[in-house]
Amino acid sequence: MSLNDAxxxxxxxxxxxxxxxNKDVLSEKGYNSENKQAELKQxxxxxxxxxxxxxxxxxxxxxxTAVAQEALNTAYSDAxxxxxxxxxxxxKENELSRKIRKMRK
Numbered sequence: 001m002s003l004n005d006a007x008x009x010x011x012x013x014x015x016x017x018x019x020x021x022n023k024d025v026l027s028e029k030g031y032n033s034e035n036k037q038a039e040l041k042q043x044x045x046x047x048x049x050x051x052x053x054x055x056x057x058x059x060x061x062x063x064x065t066a067v068a069q070e071a072l073n074t075a076y077s078d079a080x081x082x083x084x085x086x087x088x089x090x091x092k093e094n095e096l097s098r099k100i101r102k103m104r105k
Contacts, residue, residue: 005051012044080104 003011019026019037026033083104087097 009044009047012040012047016040016044 016037019033019040023033023037083100087094087100090097092098092101
């Protein structure tokens with residue numbers, strides 16, 4: 001079973017805490033937990049920063065999509081109005097009017 005990002009971040013934070021709380025026991029066994037704790041804390045902070053960057057990029061993408069959709073809606077609306085005007089001007093039975101009506105289907 002794979003852990004999601006939130007659970008993995010929580011695991012990293014718990015390990016940082018365990019290293020801090022048990023540095024004496026670990027040091028007695030020759031394990032330098034202070035260096036490992038600092039290293040893990042630095043990596044955790046970098047991961048958190050990148051998560052924020054990812055969220056900001058996703059939000060920017062959503063805004064860009066909304067802007068692009070609005071621009072397309074405006075262009076389509078204008079094109080549709082022009083098509084209606086041409087069909088109205090030439091009449092429904094005109095060959096160009098038929099072509100325009102087929103384009104909308």
